[in-house]
Amino acid sequence: MEFPPGHVLYQQKAGWFGHPRFSPDGRMIAYENHPTVDTDEGSIEGVDLSGKRTVLSKGSLSLEGLAWSPDGKEVWFAGASHSGWADSIHAVTLAGKERIVSLLPSVRLHDIARDGRVLLSRESWRTQLMGLFPGDTHEHPYSWLDGTSANAISADGRAISFYEGGEVYYIEGDLLGYYRRTDGSAAVRLGTGTAAISPDGKWVLEFSRKGRKLVVHPIGPGEPKELPTPELVDFGHLVWSDDGQKIAYEAQTSQNDWNVYTQRVGSGSPILAKASGRNAFPILSPDGGMLAVREERGGISLYRMDGSQPVAVKGVLDNEYPIRFAKGGRSLLVAEPTGHQLVLTLVELASGRRELWKRLTTEARGTTRALIVVTPDLKYYAYQSPRYSSDLYIVDNLR
Numbered sequence: 001m002e003f004p005p006g007h008v009l010y011q012q013k014a015g016w017f018g019h020p021r022f023s024p025d026g027r028m029i030a031y032e033n034h035p036t037v038d039t040d041e042g043s044i045e046g047v048d049l050s051g052k053r054t055v056l057s058k059g060s061l062s063l064e065g066l067a068w069s070p071d072g073k074e075v076w077f078a079g080a081s082h083s084g085w086a087d088s089i090h091a092v093t094l095a096g097k098e099r100i101v102s103l104l105p106s107v108r109l110h111d112i113a114r115d116g117r118v119l120l121s122r123e124s125w126r127t128q129l130m131g132l133f134p135g136d137t138h139e140h141p142y143s144w145l146d147g148t149s150a151n152a153i154s155a156d157g158r159a160i161s162f163y164e165g166g167e168v169y170y171i172e173g174d175l176l177g178y179y180r181r182t183d184g185s186a187a188v189r190l191g192t193g194t195a196a197i198s199p200d201g202k203w204v205l206e207f208s209r210k211g212r213k214l215v216v217h218p219i220g221p222g223e224p225k226e227l228p229t230p231e232l233v234d235f236g237h238l239v240w241s242d243d244g245q246k247i248a249y250e251a252q253t254s255q256n257d258w259n260v261y262t263q264r265v266g267s268g269s270p271i272l273a274k275a276s277g278r279n280a281f282p283i284l285s286p287d288g289g290m291l292a293v294r295e296e297r298g299g300i301s302l303y304r305m306d307g308s309q310p311v312a313v314k315g316v317l318d319n320e321y322p323i324r325f326a327k328g329g330r331s332l333l334v335a336e337p338t339g340h341q342l343v344l345t346l347v348e349l350a351s352g353r354r355e356l357w358k359r360l361t362t363e364a365r366g367t368t369r370a371l372i373v374v375t376p377d378l379k380y381y382a383y384q385s386p387r388y389s390s391d392l393y394i395v396d397n398l399r
Helices: 167-172
Strands: 016-022 028-034 042-048 053-060 062-068 074-080 088-093 098-103 107-112 118-132 148-153 159-164 176-181 188-192 194-197 203-208 213-218 232-240 246-253 258-264 271-274 290-294 300-304 321-326 331-337 341-348 354-361 372-374 381-395
Touching: 016 062, 028 062, 042 062, 042 074, 053 074, 053 088, 062 118, 074 107, 088 107, 118 148, 148 194, 148 232, 148 372, 148 381, 159 194, 167 176, 176 194, 176 203, 188 203, 194 232, 203 232, 258 290, 271 290, 290 321, 321 372
Parallel strands: 062 107
Antiparallel strands: 016 028, 028 042, 042 053, 062 074, 074 088, 088 098, 107 118, 118 381, 148 159, 159 176, 176 188, 194 203, 203 213, 232 246, 246 258, 258 271, 290 300, 321 331, 331 341, 341 354, 372 381
């Protein structure tokens, strides 16, 4: 966090800051500190212009907006301490004394006027899963609960893995991973965390923040196998190579650095592929010998496992994400989320020539989660289709 621009007041290696607001006298900035990138749990903190940081309230499972009271003596925020989306308006003094102002379901706090009127909204967020699978003639919904996001599909399109990140997140304290056949069968709960199904549909790669381990589980009879991941404590964007021999992922070290790694499933330790990689969306080539990674400043680069210098992919736009290698590894499927459509384009690696593949209607935007999963032959796919709605209110007489 900087003020004025270029002058760092406070920084940390992981998580994100939300809704920074100056106090009425301009001497302090209140903000939400979310320790994990893809959740809204966290603490309410303040930092003065000398960089002195104070934790005002901690332990909220959902933080959705804050504002200063007109007299500057309290910070009001929308929070939840038990489960679900923020369900109450809280007020906390600079000394940390906290009280509940009002109980309101699915609330987000936007502002407080000088006369004390409060601007807030009632939020409804749902993530629907859409897909096209073997035997289908057109796309159709394939959701399970209220926040379904696919993160892998088998090579034949007959099975997917996904996770639920809606209301169950606040009940379990983590995402819930599932495996499901695409013939309409019921989903199979795999446990807390995320899980990525292998291309042959016989294994799932699982991670839970509670267990802090990468484990390969068979689908059906067999013994799970823990992969060695020394000094790595958190993981994201788990993917397989098409031959099922390698995996790639982002991981947080015990020093809070996020990097991109590859690893052989049968044996071996993680191999650093790219330092300082968070939300890089790593994608392995069919044989696992090359990695496509979204760069922090935009664009996509190719990282070869022989240690040579990365090469920028020609013909890729700065706001596009890598989805998968295609056409035997000669092309890269990339996605551009516009907020109204997901524009999918095949980019020929040798020439940079672009070929539009599909335009999907979805409100998905630049994100921390997988936008779409696609089979190697580009026949079948599944993608998230969020549905957001807000009702805005002005509320009088909150004290």
